[in-house]
Amino acid sequence: MIRFDNVSKRYPSGQEALHELSFELAQGEMAFVTGHSGAGKSTLLRLIALLDRPSRGRVHVDGQDLAHARRRAVPHLRRRLGMVFQDHRLLMDRTVYDNVALPLLIAGVARDEIGKRVRASLDKVGLLGREGDAPVALSTGEQQRVGIARAIVTKPPVLIADEPTGNLDPQLSAEIMALFGAFCQVGTTVLIASHDLALIKRMNQRVLVLDHGRLIDDYRPRGAP
Amino acid sequence: MNRRKPQNRLKAAPPPKPAARAERRPRAGLRAWREQHLYSFFSSLGRLAARPWATLLTLLVMALALALPLLLYLGLGNASQLHGDMRDAGAISIFLKPHLDGAAVNALAARVRARPDVETVVVRTPEQGLEEFRNQSGFSDALNVLRDNPLPAVLLVVPRADGARATDLAAEFGREGEVDLVQYDAAWRQRLEAILAVATRTAQVLAALLGLAVLLVIGNTVRLDLLGRAEEIDVMQLLGASAGFVRRPFLYAGLWYGMFSAALALLVVALVEWALATPLQTLVASYDHRFSVRGLAIVPALGTLAAGATLGWCGAWIATWRHLARVPR
Numbered sequence: 432m433i434r435f436d437n438v439s440k441r442y443p444s445g446q447e448a449l450h451e452l453s454f455e456l457a458q459g460e461m462a463f464v465t466g467h468s469g470a471g472k473s474t475l476l477r478l479i480a481l482l483d484r485p486s487r488g489r490v491h492v493d494g495q496d497l498a499h500a501r502r503r504a505v506p507h508l509r510r511r512l513g514m515v516f517q518d519h520r521l522l523m524d525r526t527v528y529d530n531v532a533l534p535l536l537i538a539g540v541a542r543d544e545i546g547k548r549v550r551a552s553l554d555k556v557g558l559l560g561r562e563g564d565a566p567v568a569l570s571t572g573e574q575q576r577v578g579i580a581r582a583i584v585t586k587p588p589v590l591i592a593d594e595p596t597g598n599l600d601p602q603l604s605a606e607i608m609a610l611f612g613a614f615c616q617v618g619t620t621v622l623i624a625s626h627d628l629a630l631i632k633r634m635n636q637r638v639l640v641l642d643h644g645r646l647i648d649d650y651r652p653r654g655a656p
Numbered sequence: 657m658n659r660r661k662p663q664n665r666l667k668a669a670p671p672p673k674p675a676a677r678a679e680r681r682p683r684a685g686l687r688a689w690r691e692q693h694l695y696s697f698f699s700s701l702g703r704l705a706a707r708p709w710a711t712l713l714t715l716l717v718m719a720l721a722l723a724l725p726l727l728l729y730l731g732l733g734n735a736s737q738l739h740g741d742m743r744d745a746g747a748i749s750i751f752l753k754p755h756l757d758g759a760a761v762n763a764l765a766a767r768v769r770a771r772p773d774v775e776t777v778v779v780r781t782p783e784q785g786l787e788e789f790r791n792q793s794g795f796s797d798a799l800n801v802l803r804d805n806p807l808p809a810v811l812l813v814v815p816r817a818d819g820a821r822a823t824d825l826a827a828e829f830g831r832e833g834e835v836d837l838v839q840y841d842a843a844w845r846q847r848l849e850a851i852l853a854v855a856t857r858t859a860q861v862l863a864a865l866l867g868l869a870v871l872l873v874i875g876n877t878v879r880l881d882l883l884g885r886a887e888e889i890d891v892m893q894l895l896g897a898s899a900g901f902v903r904r905p906f907l908y909a910g911l912w913y914g915m916f917s918a919a920l921a922l923l924v925v926a927l928v929e930w931a932l933a934t935p936l937q938t939l940v941a942s943y944d945h946r947f948s949v950r951g952l953a954i955v956p957a958l959g960t961l962a963a964g965a966t967l968g969w970c971g972a973w974i975a976t977w978r979h980l981a982r983v984p985r
Contacts, residue, residue: 480894482984503898510896520891536695537897539688581895 432620438488448474461615466641472624513582515592528562552584572603700908719920725863750811751837778812874971890984914968
Protein backbone atom coordinates (compact mmCIF):
# COMPACT_ATOMS: atom_id res chain seq x y z
CA MET A 432 0.00 0.00 0.00
CA ILE A 433 2.95 2.29 0.80
CA ARG A 434 6.26 1.56 -0.92
CA PHE A 435 9.53 3.53 -0.80
CA ASP A 436 12.24 2.61 -3.35
CA ASN A 437 15.67 4.06 -2.58
CA VAL A 438 14.17 7.40 -1.62
CA SER A 439 16.49 10.28 -0.87
CA LYS A 440 15.40 13.79 0.01
CA ARG A 441 17.81 16.66 -0.01
CA TYR A 442 16.50 20.12 0.86
CA PRO A 443 17.72 23.17 -1.07
CA SER A 444 19.73 24.10 2.04
CA GLY A 445 21.89 21.03 1.36
CA GLN A 446 20.60 19.10 4.35
CA GLU A 447 19.92 15.46 3.49
CA ALA A 448 16.74 14.49 5.33
CA LEU A 449 16.38 10.97 3.93
CA HIS A 450 19.02 8.70 2.45
CA GLU A 451 18.34 5.65 0.24
CA LEU A 452 15.20 4.70 2.13
CA SER A 453 13.36 1.51 1.11
CA PHE A 454 10.45 -0.21 2.82
CA GLU A 455 6.98 -1.48 2.07
CA LEU A 456 3.74 -1.54 4.06
CA ALA A 457 0.97 -3.98 3.09
CA GLN A 458 -2.74 -3.19 3.17
CA GLY A 459 -4.07 -3.24 6.74
CA GLU A 460 -0.58 -3.09 8.19
CA MET A 461 0.23 -0.76 11.06
CA ALA A 462 3.70 0.63 11.57
CA PHE A 463 5.49 3.25 13.62
CA VAL A 464 8.29 5.49 12.40
CA THR A 465 10.58 6.53 15.19
CA GLY A 466 13.95 8.17 15.72
CA HIS A 467 15.43 11.25 17.31
CA SER A 468 14.11 14.63 16.22
CA GLY A 469 15.48 15.53 12.82
CA ALA A 470 15.91 11.88 11.88
CA GLY A 471 13.53 12.32 8.94
CA LYS A 472 10.18 11.16 10.38
CA SER A 473 8.28 14.24 9.29
CA THR A 474 9.97 14.32 5.89
CA LEU A 475 8.90 10.72 5.31
CA LEU A 476 5.27 11.60 6.04
CA ARG A 477 5.51 14.79 3.94
CA LEU A 478 6.58 12.71 0.95
CA ILE A 479 3.55 10.44 1.37
CA ALA A 480 1.24 13.48 1.68
CA LEU A 481 2.83 15.05 -1.44
CA LEU A 482 3.89 18.08 0.58
CA ASP A 483 7.38 17.39 -0.75
CA ARG A 484 8.79 15.42 -3.65
CA PRO A 485 11.73 13.02 -3.27
CA SER A 486 15.08 14.15 -4.72
CA ARG A 487 15.74 10.59 -5.86
CA GLY A 488 13.83 7.31 -5.78
CA ARG A 489 10.13 6.48 -5.99
CA VAL A 490 7.25 6.69 -3.53
CA HIS A 491 4.17 4.57 -4.27
CA VAL A 492 0.93 5.00 -2.34
CA ASP A 493 -2.10 2.87 -3.17
CA GLY A 494 -0.53 1.84 -6.47
CA GLN A 495 0.16 5.45 -7.52
CA ASP A 496 3.67 6.64 -8.29
CA LEU A 497 3.79 9.98 -6.50
CA ALA A 498 7.02 11.08 -8.17
CA HIS A 499 5.20 11.49 -11.45
CA ALA A 500 1.97 12.94 -10.10
CA ARG A 501 1.06 16.19 -11.83
CA ARG A 502 0.40 19.26 -9.75
CA ARG A 503 -3.28 19.22 -10.66
CA ALA A 504 -3.59 15.59 -9.52
CA VAL A 505 -2.16 16.30 -6.05
CA PRO A 506 -5.50 17.25 -4.39
CA HIS A 507 -7.11 14.03 -5.67
CA LEU A 508 -4.25 11.92 -4.33
CA ARG A 509 -4.43 13.63 -0.93
CA ARG A 510 -8.13 12.78 -0.67
CA ARG A 511 -7.18 9.09 -0.56
CA LEU A 512 -5.08 9.75 2.51
CA GLY A 513 -6.20 10.40 6.07
CA MET A 514 -3.90 12.78 7.93
CA VAL A 515 -3.68 13.32 11.69
CA PHE A 516 -1.48 16.08 13.08
CA GLN A 517 0.15 16.61 16.44
CA ASP A 518 -1.69 19.90 16.93
CA HIS A 519 -4.84 18.38 15.32
CA ARG A 520 -5.25 21.47 13.06
CA LEU A 521 -8.98 21.83 13.54
CA LEU A 522 -10.69 25.00 12.31
CA MET A 523 -11.49 26.69 15.60
CA ASP A 524 -14.21 28.97 14.20
CA ARG A 525 -16.32 26.02 13.08
CA THR A 526 -18.26 23.36 14.91
CA VAL A 527 -17.08 19.79 15.37
CA TYR A 528 -19.60 18.74 12.72
CA ASP A 529 -18.29 21.26 10.16
CA ASN A 530 -14.70 20.21 10.81
CA VAL A 531 -15.42 16.53 10.25
CA ALA A 532 -17.65 17.30 7.24
CA LEU A 533 -14.95 19.36 5.49
CA PRO A 534 -13.18 16.47 3.68
CA LEU A 535 -16.56 15.23 2.41
CA LEU A 536 -17.47 18.71 1.18
CA ILE A 537 -14.11 18.89 -0.58
CA ALA A 538 -14.65 15.46 -2.13
CA GLY A 539 -18.10 16.54 -3.37
CA VAL A 540 -20.17 14.05 -1.36
CA ALA A 541 -23.95 14.60 -1.51
CA ARG A 542 -25.31 16.72 1.33
CA ASP A 543 -27.66 14.10 2.78
CA GLU A 544 -24.89 11.54 2.85
CA ILE A 545 -22.47 13.91 4.61
CA GLY A 546 -24.61 13.95 7.77
CA LYS A 547 -24.71 10.16 7.97
CA ARG A 548 -21.00 9.75 7.46
CA VAL A 549 -19.99 12.52 9.88
CA ARG A 550 -22.08 10.92 12.64
CA ALA A 551 -20.68 7.46 11.86
CA SER A 552 -17.15 8.85 12.02
CA LEU A 553 -17.74 10.70 15.31
CA ASP A 554 -19.33 7.54 16.69
CA LYS A 555 -16.14 5.59 15.94
CA VAL A 556 -14.03 8.02 18.00
CA GLY A 557 -16.62 8.13 20.79
CA LEU A 558 -17.78 11.70 20.26
CA LEU A 559 -21.31 11.20 18.94
CA GLY A 560 -23.54 13.94 20.33
CA ARG A 561 -20.83 16.59 20.33
CA GLU A 562 -21.42 17.70 16.70
CA GLY A 563 -22.62 21.18 17.64
CA ASP A 564 -19.75 21.97 20.00
CA ALA A 565 -16.92 24.34 19.16
CA PRO A 566 -13.50 22.64 19.26
CA VAL A 567 -12.38 24.97 22.07
CA ALA A 568 -15.08 23.48 24.27
CA LEU A 569 -13.40 20.06 24.01
CA SER A 570 -10.47 18.66 25.97
CA THR A 571 -7.12 18.13 24.21
CA GLY A 572 -7.76 14.42 23.89
CA GLU A 573 -11.23 15.03 22.47
CA GLN A 574 -9.84 17.56 19.99
CA GLN A 575 -7.37 14.98 18.76
CA ARG A 576 -10.22 12.47 18.40
CA VAL A 577 -12.12 15.01 16.26
CA GLY A 578 -8.95 15.28 14.15
CA ILE A 579 -8.98 11.50 13.75
CA ALA A 580 -12.69 11.50 12.89
CA ARG A 581 -11.94 14.05 10.18
CA ALA A 582 -9.09 11.90 8.85
CA ILE A 583 -11.21 8.74 8.56
CA VAL A 584 -14.53 10.25 7.43
CA THR A 585 -13.69 9.67 3.76
CA LYS A 586 -12.69 6.05 4.53
CA PRO A 587 -9.18 6.49 3.11
CA PRO A 588 -7.09 3.38 2.40
CA VAL A 589 -4.07 4.99 4.08
CA LEU A 590 -3.92 6.85 7.38
CA ILE A 591 -0.80 8.74 8.44
CA ALA A 592 -0.24 10.51 11.74
CA ASP A 593 2.57 12.82 12.81
CA GLU A 594 3.13 12.62 16.59
CA PRO A 595 -0.61 12.22 17.24
CA THR A 596 -0.06 11.77 20.99
CA GLY A 597 2.65 14.40 21.36
CA ASN A 598 0.47 16.67 23.48
CA LEU A 599 -1.41 13.99 25.44
CA ASP A 600 -0.90 12.28 28.77
CA PRO A 601 -0.12 8.52 28.77
CA GLN A 602 -3.71 7.37 29.31
CA LEU A 603 -5.14 9.53 26.54
CA SER A 604 -2.24 8.47 24.30
CA ALA A 605 -3.12 4.82 24.86
CA GLU A 606 -6.74 5.52 23.94
CA ILE A 607 -5.74 7.27 20.72
CA MET A 608 -3.36 4.43 19.79
CA ALA A 609 -6.10 1.89 20.41
CA LEU A 610 -8.24 3.80 17.91
CA PHE A 611 -5.51 3.56 15.28
CA GLY A 612 -5.16 -0.15 16.03
CA ALA A 613 -8.88 -0.59 15.37
CA PHE A 614 -8.64 1.10 11.97
CA CYS A 615 -5.86 -1.14 10.73
CA GLN A 616 -7.99 -4.13 11.70
CA VAL A 617 -10.61 -3.08 9.13
CA GLY A 618 -8.06 -2.86 6.33
CA THR A 619 -6.67 0.67 6.63
CA THR A 620 -2.90 0.97 6.35
CA VAL A 621 -1.69 3.06 9.29
CA LEU A 622 1.69 4.78 9.58
CA ILE A 623 2.43 6.76 12.73
CA ALA A 624 5.47 8.91 13.43
CA SER A 625 6.19 8.97 17.15
CA HIS A 626 9.08 9.16 19.59
CA ASP A 627 7.10 7.74 22.50
CA LEU A 628 9.07 4.49 22.72
CA ALA A 629 7.20 3.13 25.73
CA LEU A 630 3.89 3.48 23.93
CA ILE A 631 5.28 1.99 20.73
CA LYS A 632 6.60 -1.00 22.65
CA ARG A 633 3.21 -1.63 24.22
CA MET A 634 1.46 -1.52 20.85
CA ASN A 635 3.61 -4.44 19.67
CA GLN A 636 3.59 -3.42 15.99
CA ARG A 637 6.15 -3.03 13.26
CA VAL A 638 8.65 -0.20 13.92
CA LEU A 639 10.83 1.62 11.37
CA VAL A 640 13.76 3.30 13.10
CA LEU A 641 15.38 6.27 11.38
CA ASP A 642 18.72 7.80 12.19
CA HIS A 643 20.02 10.80 10.24
CA GLY A 644 17.75 9.93 7.34
CA ARG A 645 18.78 6.26 7.16
CA LEU A 646 16.62 3.26 8.02
CA ILE A 647 18.68 1.53 10.70
CA ASP A 648 16.10 -0.97 11.94
CA ASP A 649 12.87 -2.55 10.67
CA TYR A 650 11.54 -4.33 13.72
CA ARG A 651 8.68 -6.81 13.27
CA PRO A 652 7.27 -8.30 16.44
CA ARG A 653 6.53 -12.02 16.40
CA GLY A 654 2.85 -12.76 15.99
CA ALA A 655 2.07 -9.30 14.57
CA PRO A 656 0.13 -9.02 11.31
CA MET B 657 -8.96 2.04 27.45
CA ASN B 658 -11.44 4.09 25.51
CA ARG B 659 -14.72 4.27 27.33
CA ARG B 660 -16.76 3.71 24.20
CA LYS B 661 -14.73 0.73 22.95
CA PRO B 662 -14.84 1.82 19.30
CA GLN B 663 -13.28 -1.44 18.07
CA ASN B 664 -16.48 -3.33 18.82
CA ARG B 665 -18.59 -1.07 16.70
CA LEU B 666 -16.29 -0.73 13.73
CA LYS B 667 -17.93 -2.12 10.67
CA ALA B 668 -15.80 -3.48 7.92
CA ALA B 669 -15.94 -0.59 5.44
CA PRO B 670 -13.68 -1.19 2.47
CA PRO B 671 -12.98 1.89 0.35
CA PRO B 672 -15.31 2.19 -2.65
CA LYS B 673 -14.11 0.31 -5.69
CA PRO B 674 -12.63 2.57 -8.38
CA ALA B 675 -14.88 1.09 -11.08
CA ALA B 676 -18.07 1.83 -9.12
CA ARG B 677 -16.82 5.35 -8.50
CA ALA B 678 -16.14 5.95 -12.18
CA GLU B 679 -19.64 4.82 -13.18
CA ARG B 680 -21.34 7.42 -11.02
CA ARG B 681 -19.01 10.19 -11.99
CA PRO B 682 -20.72 12.41 -14.62
CA ARG B 683 -24.00 13.13 -12.78
CA ALA B 684 -22.47 13.01 -9.33
CA GLY B 685 -19.74 15.38 -10.52
CA LEU B 686 -22.28 17.92 -11.74
CA ARG B 687 -24.26 17.72 -8.51
CA ALA B 688 -21.09 18.11 -6.43
CA TRP B 689 -20.04 21.08 -8.55
CA ARG B 690 -23.44 22.72 -8.07
CA GLU B 691 -23.46 22.07 -4.33
CA GLN B 692 -19.94 23.40 -3.89
CA HIS B 693 -20.89 26.56 -5.79
CA LEU B 694 -23.99 27.04 -3.67
CA TYR B 695 -21.86 26.56 -0.56
CA SER B 696 -19.32 29.18 -1.72
CA PHE B 697 -22.12 31.50 -2.83
CA PHE B 698 -23.71 31.65 0.62
CA SER B 699 -20.62 31.25 2.80
CA SER B 700 -18.94 34.23 1.09
CA LEU B 701 -22.05 36.37 1.67
CA GLY B 702 -22.10 35.26 5.30
CA ARG B 703 -18.47 36.30 5.74
CA LEU B 704 -19.15 39.81 4.41
CA ALA B 705 -22.17 40.12 6.69
CA ALA B 706 -20.11 38.95 9.67
CA ARG B 707 -18.05 42.18 9.51
CA PRO B 708 -20.66 44.75 8.44
CA TRP B 709 -18.67 47.93 9.17
CA ALA B 710 -15.44 46.86 7.51
CA THR B 711 -17.43 45.66 4.50
CA LEU B 712 -19.46 48.86 4.30
CA LEU B 713 -16.33 51.01 4.45
CA THR B 714 -14.67 49.09 1.63
CA LEU B 715 -17.86 49.24 -0.41
CA LEU B 716 -18.20 53.01 0.07
CA VAL B 717 -14.63 53.67 -1.10
CA MET B 718 -15.24 51.65 -4.23
CA ALA B 719 -18.73 53.14 -4.75
CA LEU B 720 -17.30 56.67 -4.82
CA ALA B 721 -14.58 55.57 -7.24
CA LEU B 722 -17.23 54.10 -9.55
CA ALA B 723 -19.66 57.02 -9.15
CA LEU B 724 -17.18 59.60 -10.46
CA PRO B 725 -16.89 58.25 -14.04
CA LEU B 726 -20.63 57.59 -14.04
CA LEU B 727 -21.38 61.23 -13.22
CA LEU B 728 -18.95 62.35 -15.94
CA TYR B 729 -20.69 60.05 -18.38
CA LEU B 730 -24.04 61.58 -17.45
CA GLY B 731 -22.71 65.13 -17.76
CA LEU B 732 -21.27 64.39 -21.19
CA GLY B 733 -24.52 62.80 -22.34
CA ASN B 734 -26.35 65.99 -21.49
CA ALA B 735 -23.68 68.21 -23.02
CA SER B 736 -23.75 66.37 -26.35
CA GLN B 737 -27.50 66.97 -26.42
CA LEU B 738 -26.65 70.66 -26.27
CA HIS B 739 -24.14 70.06 -29.03
CA GLY B 740 -26.85 68.56 -31.23
CA ASP B 741 -28.84 71.70 -30.63
CA MET B 742 -25.93 73.69 -32.01
CA ARG B 743 -26.22 72.14 -35.47
CA ASP B 744 -27.92 75.35 -36.61
CA ALA B 745 -24.65 77.08 -35.87
CA GLY B 746 -23.30 75.30 -38.95
CA ALA B 747 -25.41 77.57 -41.13
CA ILE B 748 -23.96 80.61 -42.85
CA SER B 749 -25.93 83.72 -41.86
CA ILE B 750 -26.10 86.28 -44.65
CA PHE B 751 -27.27 89.67 -43.40
CA LEU B 752 -28.61 91.67 -46.35
CA LYS B 753 -28.42 95.42 -46.74
CA PRO B 754 -31.25 97.18 -44.86
CA HIS B 755 -34.36 98.34 -46.72
CA LEU B 756 -33.87 95.80 -49.50
CA ASP B 757 -37.37 94.94 -50.72
CA GLY B 758 -38.91 91.50 -50.58
CA ALA B 759 -38.58 90.80 -54.30
CA ALA B 760 -34.85 91.47 -54.28
CA VAL B 761 -34.42 89.26 -51.23
CA ASN B 762 -36.31 86.39 -52.85
CA ALA B 763 -34.36 86.80 -56.11
CA LEU B 764 -31.07 86.48 -54.23
CA ALA B 765 -32.42 83.54 -52.21
CA ALA B 766 -33.39 81.75 -55.44
CA ARG B 767 -29.93 82.40 -56.90
CA VAL B 768 -28.19 81.01 -53.82
CA ARG B 769 -30.56 78.02 -53.64
CA ALA B 770 -29.70 77.13 -57.26
CA ARG B 771 -26.01 76.62 -56.40
CA PRO B 772 -24.89 72.98 -56.29
CA ASP B 773 -22.84 73.46 -53.09
CA VAL B 774 -25.80 74.76 -51.09
CA GLU B 775 -28.18 72.40 -49.32
CA THR B 776 -30.93 74.65 -47.99
CA VAL B 777 -31.73 78.33 -47.85
CA VAL B 778 -34.16 79.82 -45.33
CA VAL B 779 -35.30 83.38 -45.72
CA ARG B 780 -35.93 85.25 -42.53
CA THR B 781 -37.77 88.52 -43.11
CA PRO B 782 -37.14 91.51 -40.80
CA GLU B 783 -40.60 90.90 -39.26
CA GLN B 784 -39.77 87.30 -38.41
CA GLY B 785 -36.43 88.38 -37.01
CA LEU B 786 -38.05 90.95 -34.75
CA GLU B 787 -40.60 88.42 -33.54
CA GLU B 788 -37.87 85.89 -32.71
CA PHE B 789 -35.79 88.51 -30.95
CA ARG B 790 -38.79 89.60 -28.94
CA ASN B 791 -39.44 86.02 -27.77
CA GLN B 792 -35.90 85.08 -26.90
CA SER B 793 -34.09 88.08 -25.60
CA GLY B 794 -36.46 89.18 -22.89
CA PHE B 795 -36.35 92.74 -24.29
CA SER B 796 -39.92 92.66 -25.63
CA ASP B 797 -40.99 95.76 -23.70
CA ALA B 798 -37.99 97.75 -24.94
CA LEU B 799 -38.65 96.61 -28.52
CA ASN B 800 -42.21 97.89 -28.33
CA VAL B 801 -40.80 101.38 -28.05
CA LEU B 802 -39.21 101.15 -31.53
CA ARG B 803 -41.17 102.74 -34.34
CA ASP B 804 -39.13 101.20 -37.14
CA ASN B 805 -37.90 97.68 -37.50
CA PRO B 806 -34.13 98.04 -37.52
CA LEU B 807 -33.46 94.41 -38.48
CA PRO B 808 -32.38 93.40 -41.97
CA ALA B 809 -33.57 90.35 -43.91
CA VAL B 810 -31.35 87.32 -43.31
CA LEU B 811 -30.62 84.24 -45.44
CA LEU B 812 -29.70 81.14 -43.47
CA VAL B 813 -27.67 78.99 -45.84
CA VAL B 814 -26.66 75.42 -44.93
CA PRO B 815 -23.73 74.45 -47.16
CA ARG B 816 -23.27 70.88 -48.42
CA ALA B 817 -19.63 70.83 -47.41
CA ASP B 818 -17.98 71.60 -44.11
CA GLY B 819 -14.69 73.22 -43.20
CA ALA B 820 -12.56 75.16 -45.70
CA ARG B 821 -15.01 74.91 -48.63
CA ALA B 822 -17.81 76.32 -46.49
CA THR B 823 -15.49 79.15 -45.45
CA ASP B 824 -14.77 79.89 -49.16
CA LEU B 825 -18.49 79.87 -49.85
CA ALA B 826 -19.09 82.35 -47.05
CA ALA B 827 -16.40 84.63 -48.48
CA GLU B 828 -18.04 84.39 -51.95
CA PHE B 829 -21.39 85.50 -50.52
CA GLY B 830 -19.64 88.44 -48.93
CA ARG B 831 -18.79 89.79 -52.40
CA GLU B 832 -22.49 89.96 -53.48
CA GLY B 833 -23.82 93.51 -53.86
CA GLU B 834 -26.92 93.04 -51.71
CA VAL B 835 -24.98 91.55 -48.82
CA ASP B 836 -24.06 93.61 -45.80
CA LEU B 837 -22.42 91.00 -43.56
CA VAL B 838 -21.69 87.26 -43.64
CA GLN B 839 -21.37 85.37 -40.38
CA TYR B 840 -20.03 81.83 -40.30
CA ASP B 841 -19.10 80.33 -36.92
CA ALA B 842 -17.16 77.34 -38.20
CA ALA B 843 -14.23 77.90 -35.87
CA TRP B 844 -16.44 78.21 -32.83
CA ARG B 845 -18.32 75.04 -33.73
CA GLN B 846 -15.15 73.10 -34.33
CA ARG B 847 -13.83 74.25 -30.97
CA LEU B 848 -16.96 73.04 -29.21
CA GLU B 849 -16.60 69.67 -30.87
CA ALA B 850 -12.95 69.51 -29.85
CA ILE B 851 -13.79 70.40 -26.24
CA LEU B 852 -16.43 67.68 -26.12
CA ALA B 853 -13.95 65.17 -27.59
CA VAL B 854 -11.37 66.08 -24.93
CA ALA B 855 -14.00 65.75 -22.20
CA THR B 856 -15.13 62.37 -23.54
CA ARG B 857 -11.59 61.05 -23.68
CA THR B 858 -10.91 62.41 -20.18
CA ALA B 859 -13.97 60.58 -18.90
CA GLN B 860 -12.80 57.36 -20.56
CA VAL B 861 -9.29 57.63 -19.10
CA LEU B 862 -10.70 58.45 -15.66
CA ALA B 863 -13.10 55.52 -15.88
CA ALA B 864 -10.21 53.21 -16.77
CA LEU B 865 -8.02 54.52 -13.92
CA LEU B 866 -10.80 54.37 -11.34
CA GLY B 867 -11.79 50.92 -12.61
CA LEU B 868 -8.20 49.84 -12.02
CA ALA B 869 -8.38 51.37 -8.53
CA VAL B 870 -11.51 49.33 -7.79
CA LEU B 871 -9.78 46.20 -9.09
CA LEU B 872 -6.81 46.82 -6.78
CA VAL B 873 -8.94 47.67 -3.75
CA ILE B 874 -10.91 44.44 -4.17
CA GLY B 875 -7.71 42.50 -4.86
CA ASN B 876 -6.14 43.88 -1.69
CA THR B 877 -9.24 43.28 0.42
CA VAL B 878 -9.38 39.68 -0.76
CA ARG B 879 -5.63 39.31 -0.18
CA LEU B 880 -6.00 40.44 3.45
CA ASP B 881 -8.91 38.04 3.81
CA LEU B 882 -6.71 35.25 2.41
CA LEU B 883 -3.91 36.07 4.87
CA GLY B 884 -6.39 36.05 7.74
CA ARG B 885 -7.56 32.62 6.71
CA ALA B 886 -4.19 31.16 5.71
CA GLU B 887 -4.39 28.43 8.36
CA GLU B 888 -7.83 27.37 7.15
CA ILE B 889 -6.62 27.30 3.54
CA ASP B 890 -3.58 25.19 4.51
CA VAL B 891 -5.85 22.68 6.25
CA MET B 892 -8.19 22.55 3.27
CA GLN B 893 -5.29 21.89 0.92
CA LEU B 894 -3.97 19.16 3.21
CA LEU B 895 -7.40 17.56 3.10
CA GLY B 896 -7.23 17.48 -0.69
CA ALA B 897 -9.05 20.67 -1.66
CA SER B 898 -8.35 21.65 -5.24
CA ALA B 899 -7.23 25.19 -6.03
CA GLY B 900 -10.71 25.82 -7.42
CA PHE B 901 -12.40 24.75 -4.18
CA VAL B 902 -10.21 27.06 -2.10
CA ARG B 903 -10.48 29.95 -4.57
CA ARG B 904 -14.23 29.82 -5.11
CA PRO B 905 -15.46 31.51 -1.88
CA PHE B 906 -12.96 34.32 -2.45
CA LEU B 907 -14.04 34.77 -6.06
CA TYR B 908 -17.63 35.03 -4.89
CA ALA B 909 -16.56 37.52 -2.20
CA GLY B 910 -14.91 39.61 -4.93
CA LEU B 911 -18.06 39.36 -7.01
CA TRP B 912 -20.17 40.59 -4.08
CA TYR B 913 -17.75 43.42 -3.33
CA GLY B 914 -17.85 44.55 -6.97
CA MET B 915 -21.59 44.25 -7.41
CA PHE B 916 -22.55 45.85 -4.10
CA SER B 917 -20.17 48.76 -4.64
CA ALA B 918 -21.63 49.27 -8.14
CA ALA B 919 -25.12 49.31 -6.60
CA LEU B 920 -23.94 51.85 -4.02
CA ALA B 921 -22.38 53.91 -6.83
CA LEU B 922 -25.76 53.98 -8.59
CA LEU B 923 -27.28 55.18 -5.33
CA VAL B 924 -24.65 57.94 -5.12
CA VAL B 925 -25.47 58.98 -8.71
CA ALA B 926 -29.18 59.03 -7.88
CA LEU B 927 -28.45 61.23 -4.84
CA VAL B 928 -26.39 63.64 -6.96
CA GLU B 929 -29.17 63.77 -9.58
CA TRP B 930 -31.65 64.54 -6.84
CA ALA B 931 -29.43 67.24 -5.32
CA LEU B 932 -28.93 68.94 -8.70
CA ALA B 933 -32.51 68.54 -9.92
CA THR B 934 -33.89 71.93 -8.80
CA PRO B 935 -31.04 74.19 -10.00
CA LEU B 936 -30.86 72.24 -13.28
CA GLN B 937 -34.57 72.66 -13.88
CA THR B 938 -34.16 76.40 -13.46
CA LEU B 939 -31.27 76.38 -15.94
CA VAL B 940 -33.27 74.34 -18.45
CA ALA B 941 -36.26 76.65 -18.09
CA SER B 942 -34.05 79.62 -18.96
CA TYR B 943 -33.24 77.86 -22.24
CA ASP B 944 -36.94 77.60 -23.09
CA HIS B 945 -36.80 73.85 -22.38
CA ARG B 946 -34.96 73.32 -25.62
CA PHE B 947 -33.20 70.41 -23.93
CA SER B 948 -34.02 68.20 -20.95
CA VAL B 949 -31.82 66.80 -18.20
CA ARG B 950 -31.42 63.06 -18.69
CA GLY B 951 -30.78 60.75 -15.77
CA LEU B 952 -29.02 57.36 -15.89
CA ALA B 953 -30.98 54.93 -18.07
CA ILE B 954 -31.63 51.33 -17.12
CA VAL B 955 -29.16 49.76 -19.57
CA PRO B 956 -26.09 51.74 -18.43
CA ALA B 957 -27.16 51.07 -14.83
CA LEU B 958 -27.24 47.32 -15.44
CA GLY B 959 -23.95 47.66 -17.30
CA THR B 960 -22.44 49.31 -14.22
CA LEU B 961 -23.55 46.39 -12.04
CA ALA B 962 -22.08 43.89 -14.52
CA ALA B 963 -18.83 45.86 -14.78
CA GLY B 964 -18.56 46.03 -10.98
CA ALA B 965 -19.12 42.28 -10.63
CA THR B 966 -16.52 41.56 -13.34
CA LEU B 967 -13.95 43.85 -11.73
CA GLY B 968 -14.53 42.17 -8.35
CA TRP B 969 -14.21 38.67 -9.75
CA CYS B 970 -10.99 39.57 -11.60
CA GLY B 971 -9.50 41.34 -8.57
CA ALA B 972 -10.18 38.31 -6.38
CA TRP B 973 -8.73 36.01 -9.04
CA ILE B 974 -5.45 37.95 -9.11
CA ALA B 975 -5.25 37.91 -5.30
CA THR B 976 -5.87 34.18 -4.99
CA TRP B 977 -3.60 33.27 -7.90
CA ARG B 978 -0.40 34.14 -6.07
CA HIS B 979 -1.49 32.86 -2.70
CA LEU B 980 -2.43 29.39 -3.91
CA ALA B 981 0.91 28.83 -5.62
CA ARG B 982 2.37 28.15 -2.16
CA VAL B 983 2.73 24.65 -0.67
CA PRO B 984 0.78 24.29 2.59
CA ARG B 985 2.83 23.97 5.74
